[in-house]
Amino acid sequence: MLVPCSVFISFLFKIKMAPCEGLVPEANAEEKSQTHNGLITNVSSGKFKDRPACFDVGITTVGWLKGKRIDDDIGPYWRVHNKLYDLTDFAKIHPGGKEWITMTKGTDITEAFESSHISLTAEKILSKYFVKDIDTPRNSPYTFHEDGFFRTLKRKVRPVLEKIGQGPSRQMLLMQDMLFIGFIGLTICASVIDSKLLVIFAGIVLAMNIMCAHNFFHQRDSFRMYYWDFSLLTSYDWRISHGLSHHLFTNTRYDLEIVALEPVYVFLPKPGKNFLQRYLAQVYQVVIAPTAFYIELIKRIYIVVTGQTPLRPENLLPLLELVVMCGLSSSVATGIRLWLILHAACSSWFSTIGVLVAHHHPQIYHEGDKFRENPDWGLCQLDAVRDRIEVKGNLFLVATTFGDHSLHHLLPTVDHSKLDALYPAFFETCHEFNIPFEFLSQWELARGTYQQLARNKPNPNPPGYKDKHD
Known part of the structure; x- marks a missing residue:
């Protein structure tokens, strides 16, 4: 039922859309470089390829990584700014976990390195694995000037985090664990008494649980990141699609959370959008939202069966849920029905909040709009994110509805419980x-999401924030 439905919807939207023009500045060969702790941080701007290789390899997490290796073209190394490193031996002792290193082999990890490491320790360690300099332009427009916005912000928050730490607080740990326990308890009760209403509530709590767990898969490996895998999504895939793709290249064609939604949701301002794509998203979202996780499950089964990626132990957690629910319910058929309802409710809650809370509004930069003249990565992140005033200062709402999103995008490895303490340095x-x-209201962002879907003309001026150099 789900596959024919998705295929039919895709058929309705199949159109030839014009590519976005004037995306980012060409490389400036005359721009001088500065060296900081052995790293060249003031590098010339690159230019995103007009058609990322992942479009040909496959719009999946596996395809995205393969495509990025093709586009970055650095062989068996890791690129940071204008230097190549061999991190093969370092992977097993990487404090954040081996997978962050192994999955990014053969790619430019400049944005990931800069945003993940606030202290200077990582830069000193990195120098031990230096291989050679490289003079080809990066396949990215973003810069990290030592006196630019992002590196200035890191210098200002560094002493704050040295005092309070950047890991989770006890309150965050308790909240995450209680959400998980609540989901388990509600699911067991719903199965025993065969309650559809209770299992819907369990699905909503599961959605809150995984949105909170998203905080943990940005950080070093821990068992709490696997709370995410009790949904039909996987923490490993989302470290790629969300952590490496969306967070680092927000609202561009290198953002899987943009391109994987097409042609059903077309957020980029493309002239070729049809009537359905521009004006009926809020209607067919009612059908898509409950099925989104199932579609992701089908995609994952396909890439595992075809040998593109191995089956991971945590992938079996939803199956374990199904077995337990069938065992507790009055019949296997009832258990299956409740399991389907559980994940439909989770998918609906998560998908709706995920789309409406932070990244889509006519004032927000989407690739195709005029790019800012100063391509500091931090400034570009602020161009592509907005925050809601309603959740400011409430850790539960921040953790379960993607709050404090600007700071989270700038400093993704800092726990959500510590972000509020960084606002003074951020505002400074x-x-x-x-x-x-400035903050926007949730209503303004929700309304702006559908205005953005309807928008088919690029903004002629850089949207949103502008610095004094623009």
Whole structure:
């Protein structure tokens, strides 16, 4: 039922859309470089390829990584700025976990390295694995000037985090664990008494649980990141699609959370959008939202069966749920029905919140809009994110509805429980760079999401925040 439905919907949307023009500045060969702790941080701007290789390899997490290796073209190394490193031996002792290193082999990890490491320790360690300099332009427009916004912000938050730490607080740990326990308890009760209403509530709590767990898969490996895998999604895939793709290349064609939604949701301002794509998303979202996780499950089964990726132990957690629910319910058929309802409710809650809370509004940069002249990565992140005033200061709402999103995008490895303490340094940096940071209401962002879907003309001026150099 799900596959024919998705195929039919895709058929309705199949159109030839014009590519986005004038995306990012060409490389500036005259721009001088600065060296900081052995790293060249003031590098010339690159230019995203007009058609990323993943479009030909496959719009999946596996395809994205393969495509990035093709586009970055650095062989068996890791690129950070204009230097190549061999991190093969370092992978097994990487404090954040081996997978962050092994999955990114053969790619430019500049954005990941810069955003993941706030202290200077990582830069000193990296120098031990230096192989050679490289003079080909990066396949990325973003820069990390030592006196630019992002590196200035890191210098300002560093002493704060040295005092309070950047890992989870006791409150965060308790909240995450209680959400998980609540999901388990509600699911057991719903199965025993065959309650559809209770299992819907369990699905909503599961959605809150995985949105909170998303905080943990950005960080070093821990068992709490696997709470995410009790949904039909996987923490490993989302470290790629969300952590490496969406977070680092937000609202561009290298953002899997943008391109994987097409042609059903077309957020980029493409002239070729048809009427359905522009004006009926809020209608067919009612059908898509409950099935989104199932479609992801089907995709994952396909890439495992075809040998593109191995079956991981945590992939079996939803199957374990199904077996337990069937065992507790009055019949196997009832257990299967409740399991389907559980994940439909989880998918609906997660998908709706995920789409409406942070990244889509006519004021927000989407590839195709005029790119800013100063391509500092931190400024570009602020161009592509907005925050909601309603959740500010409430850790539960921040953790379960993707709150404090600007700071989270800038500093993704900092636990959500520590982000509120960084606002003074963040506001000070914004003031220094003449950035008029402001919060929007949830209603404004929700309305703006559908306005963005309807938008088929690129913004002729850089949207949102502008610094004094623009």
